[in-house]
Amino acid sequence: MFANPFKLAEIGILGMNERNINYISKYNPRALYPLVDDKLQTKQLLTDAKINVPSLISTVHQQIQVNNLIDLLPKQGGFAIKPAHGSGGKGILVILSQSEGTYTKSNGEPLSLKQLEHHCSNILAGLYSLGGRYDVALIENLIEFDPIFDGYSFEGVPDIRVIIFQGYPIMAMMRLSTKASDGKANLHQGAVGVGVSIATGEALNAVQFGKPIEFHPDTNKKLNELKIPDWQNLLTLAAQCYDHSNLGYLGVDIVLDKNIGPLVLELNARPGLSIQVANDQGLKPRLKLIEQQTELRDAAARVAFSREFIEVK
C-alpha cells in the first residue's frame, strides 16, 4: 500500500514539501509569478523574445465587449477561447470550424454564438481564474497539430511538458488526452503521461492513473514508438524561456504546429510531480547535478549539456 520513504529518497523522488521549500520558494521569486500566471503577459514576454506562441486574434476585457463578440472572432476557420488566468486547461474552449453562425467544438458538439458569449462572461467573472479574480478572455488562432502525433491522443491536444531548472532541461513528458480525461491533458484526470528521454526525444515509459501502460487506452497506438522530431530545437526553445522569465524552476508546455513548429503554450511556476511517475525516474539527482554547475552557458549549450549528462547514472 505504501512505499518505503527511505527507498524513495534513495531513488531521488522529489516530494511536494521539498519541491515547495527547496525549489519553488528558493528559485522562483514571488514577484515574477504574475508573468506566468497571466497568459496575456506571458504571450507578450515570449513574443518580444521572438519565441513562437499561438498568435493572438483579440482579447475580451470587459463585459460590454461580449455583446459585440462576433466582431472579435475570426470570420472563418477555427479558434480557441482561453481565460488569461486559467490553470490546468480550465475554461479553454476549442472551436474547429464555423459556418453560418454555428461553431463546432473539438468533440463535434455544435455551439451557438450565444453559448460562446456565455462562456466569455464566465471567464470575465473569474470562474476559471485562481481565487475568482476578474479575468480576461483571449481569442487565439487555432494550432494546426502536427499529424505525426495522430492516433496518440483522443480528442485533445497532445502537449509536451519540459521541466527547466536554472535554464537546463531536466525532465520531459508528453501528455496525451483520453476519453477518461475528457480531452484534457491532466494526468490526475486520466490523461496518459509518456516520459520522454532528454537525450533522444524518444518515449521511455507510459502511465495512466499512476500505472504503467503500453498502448493508448482509446486508440490502441503503441506508446513506446513515440518520438518527438526536431528535439534539439524544441528543448532550446524551452530553455530560452528561463532567460526571459527568470524563473529557476519552471514548467514549459509546448505543442507542435504543422507549419510553424514548436509553440510555447504556457509557462508554469509550480509544475507538478507526476512527471516523475511518467518517466519512472526521480527529479532530485538531476536537480543536484544542475545545482553544481557554475559555468555560464547559453540556451543551446545548456541543452547540449543536459542531453549528454542528465540521464547518465
Place this chain on the structure above:
Amino acid sequence: MQKYLSNPKLPFYALISVLVLTGLILSIHHHRSYQIPWFAGESLTSWSIEARVEFEAIGEPVSINLSRPSNQNGFKLIGESTASPGYGVSYLEAENQTQWTIRKATGSQTLFYRSDFLLTPQQASPTLIKPEITYRAWEEPYQTAVEQISSEVHQQSANPFSYAQQLFKKISEPEQNQNISLLLNQTPSKAKLAVELLNKANIAAEVIYAIELEDGRRRQDLFPLVRVWSETDSVLFNPTTGKKGLPNNSLLWQLSTGPVLEVIGGLNSQVSFSIIKRNESVAANLKQQSDQTQGLINFSIHSLPLEEQSIFKTILLLPVGALVVCILRVLVGLRTSGTFMPVLIAIAFIQTSLMTGLIGFLLVVFVGLLLRGYLSRLNLLLVSRISAVIISVIAIIAIFSVISYQVGLTEGLKVTFFPMIILSWTIERMSILWEEEGPKEVLIQGGGSLLTAVIAYLTMTNDWIRHLTFNFIGIQFIIFAAILAIGNYTGYRLLELERFKSFVK
C-alpha cells in the same frame, strides 16, 4: 562542528529550541509554583458563575439587590467576590442577597458578582420557609378554565405532590389542553401559572430560579423552577419539561422565592451569567497566589473576568486546531477545501455536538449545492452569485431550524451556530470543483475537509488538551514551535508514499 555552525538554518533551529525551552520552563514553573497538575481530573472540579449586572444610572442614589446562591445538595460555596468600582458592597445573609450602594452615579454601569462552588457528594439541608398561599381571582372565561383543570387534576391525583405532577404534565404540553393554552395567554410564564393553580388547590408553591452549568457559556439566563410544598416537605418541578426534581447539571440560584434583581435609581437593568468549569487545585492555588506579585511570569488568563476567561478557553484552542491542519496537510497530504475552513467547522461542532453538527453540515452543503446548481444556470457575476448563495444558506438554516423545532428536535436549532459566510464559500468552491473536476474531486476534498474538521474537533474537545492549553500558557509556545518546524519539513507526505509506490517494486 564547523559544518554544523555554518548551516544556514541554524538561527531557525535556535529559534525553535528557544520557543520549546521557553514553553517548557513556563509550564514547569506553573506546575511547580501553582501546583497545577499535568493531567485533568486529578482533583476536584468546581464551577464559577459570574453574574453581570448592567443598568443606566440617572444621577440619583443607587441601590442594587442581586440574589445570590448558597450551599445546596452537591454544591459547596467556597468563595464569592464582586467587582464594582466605587460601590459599597454588602452580603445580606438573611435574604441571601448581594447589595451594592452608591451616593451618586450616572451613565451605563456594570457590576460583577461571582461565586465559586465545589462539587461535593455531600447533602446539604438548608432550612426552607414555606411560602404563604395567595388566592387569585380570575375573570371569565379564565375562571371556567381554572375550574375545569382543577377538577380534572383533582380526579387524577391523591396528594399534593401527585396533584402537582399531573398539573405540570398538562402545563408542559399546552398544545394538548385548550384550557392551559387559554390561561397561558393571560399569564405567559408557565411557572407563575403553575403556582397560581397550585395555590388555588390549597397547595403552597413558589417560583425559584436556577442556572444550567455548561462550561464556557456566556450571556446565559436563569430558568424558573417551581417548589411545591406538602405539609412539611417540598419537591421541585420544571414547568417547561414537567419533570420532577432539579435538572442535571443545574444549580439553584435562589433557595426561596424573591426577585433576582432589584434596582433603585437606575433604568434598563439586566443581568446575565457566565459559567466556567475549573480544576479545583488550580483555582484555589491561583487564588492564594493572586495577592502576591503579578509579574510577567505569573501572567495568567485566570486574572481576567469569567466572561473573558470563557472566550479565551476557546481562543486558546485555535492554535491546536491550526496544528492539526498543518499536520494533516503537510505530513499526511490531505486535500481540504479552504485551508482553515475545517477549524471553523470544528469550532461549530463544539457548539452543536458532533453528530448534530455533521448531519447539519452535510444537509446544508447538500441542499446548498442543489441551489447553487440552479444559480449557475442564471449566468450571474461572481460576487452576486456568492451573495445569493449566502442568502440561500441562511434560508436553508432557517427552514431546518423551523422544521426540526416543529418535529420536536431541539437539536436541529443548533445549525445556527455554523459560520454562514464560510459555508457559502464552501458551497461555491465545491460547486466549481464539481463543474471542473467532477464529483470525485468534490468527494475527495469535501471528505478531506470533514475528516480534518472531525479530527480537529476530537483534539479540541479532549479534556487533557483543554486542561493543558487553558492552564499552561507555555503550551502555546510549544505549539508555535511545532508549527514552525512543520513549515520546514521537506520529507514525503504520507499520501505521497502511496502515490509514488510504483517506484519501489
